[in-house]
């Protein structure tokens with residue numbers, strides 16, 4: 591089951607947490623606080639609520655002019671598209687419990703996602719390649735059975751086939767330190783060529799910028815999390831500056847397209863970030879119209895958001911570079927004197943929004959233990 595978190599976040603993070611604090615814009619205060627929480631993302635807000643529920647006075651400081659952090663819904667656009675954290679699934683126990691606690695309706699979006707699946711399309715270098723032609727297409731760099739896979743399924747298949755250990759719960763364990771290597775090095779050791787890795791992993795990459803800067807252990811953790819959360823499905827996919835285009839279907843029926851979301855990740859994202867917003871909008875429309883001439887004159891860009899140039903996130907999500915799991919993982923959440931650290935990047939058993947909640951749970955116990 592995959593659940594949409596639109597009302598969930600709006601209400602859980604922003605409303606529910608702050609309801610028990612103060613509504614003053616972005617500084618939720620208790621006079622003479624016992625604890626100051628820096629950052630009103632999911633982890634900070636959840637920690638603040640937990641500490642308040644345990645009798646402490648809490649002040650929350652937030653740098654942005656809004657709460658929610660990397661969870662961000664564009665309520666002024668049709669269908670209320672998401673530009674940040676947007677779906678939860680069956681293993682998101684803490685998120686689901688929070689939804690129940692705050693009386694938030696969760697919506698099963700699987701039918702909409704499944705409807706999108708049928709519409710997957712591949713564009714490479716400006717060329718539309720029907721998926722039935724892909725296995726024998728001249729641009730297909732894969733070998734043997736892998737030729738049958740669309741580019742976005744190749745890396746997963748490689749990881750499934752070759753991931754060197756299955757003890758994924760303990761992805762960070764010292765026993766696996768030898769795998770704290772780059773994904774590029776790992777895939778190359780399994781026979782993948784640069785062309786395969788560029789297309790199958792680097793194209794609109796999910797983590798990091800290229801296969802060189804992501805640790806295999808990070809990938810093992812993410813894989814594990816995805817495996818226990820079957821159902822995170824992308825809609826239809828393209829190559830080029832547009833990266834991945836998702837049809838958002840949040841109208842009255844499961845099939846009504848309310849907007850398109852263009853996800854520019856990795857090198858695509860860095861490229862788009864080099865333009866000012868107006869030029870980026872023009873480029874996105876021009877690229878779309880080039881690939882889909884029938885859309886000419888019909889589209890306009892409702893909003894552009896860059897997580898990378900946003901100083902309060904400086905990227906979409908944290909990753910460990912090769913070697914960093916060994917070097918930093920154990921230290922990353924270590925308290926320093928009276929400072930305690932939470933945030934998705936400190937979680938070890940879950941990722942994304944659930945990771946934020948996991949870290950809030952740990953940090954709350956640490957703070958309560960220390961006071």
Ligand SMILES: Cc1cc2nc3c(=O)[nH]c(=O)nc-3n(C[C@H](O)[C@H](O)[C@H](O)COP(=O)(O)OP(=O)(O)OC[C@H]3O[C@@H](n4cnc5c(N)ncnc54)[C@H](O)[C@@H]3O)c2cc1C
Nearest residue numbers: 629631632633653659660674675676677902933934942943
């Ligand atoms: C594009 C995108 C898509 C995603 N999709 C999903 C998804 O589908 N499912 C999922 O589970 N997760 C998803 N995630 C990840 C999820 O959104 C995050 O893991 C989660 O929201 C992180 O919460 P956090 O509290 O750890 O950090 P954040 O949300 O980053 O919160 C940190 C807060 O601290 C504030 N802050 C930072 N510096 C300062 C400062 N110096 N002073 C004061 N305040 C400061 C920030 O403004 C922010 O409010 C996605 C993220 C992105 C960017």
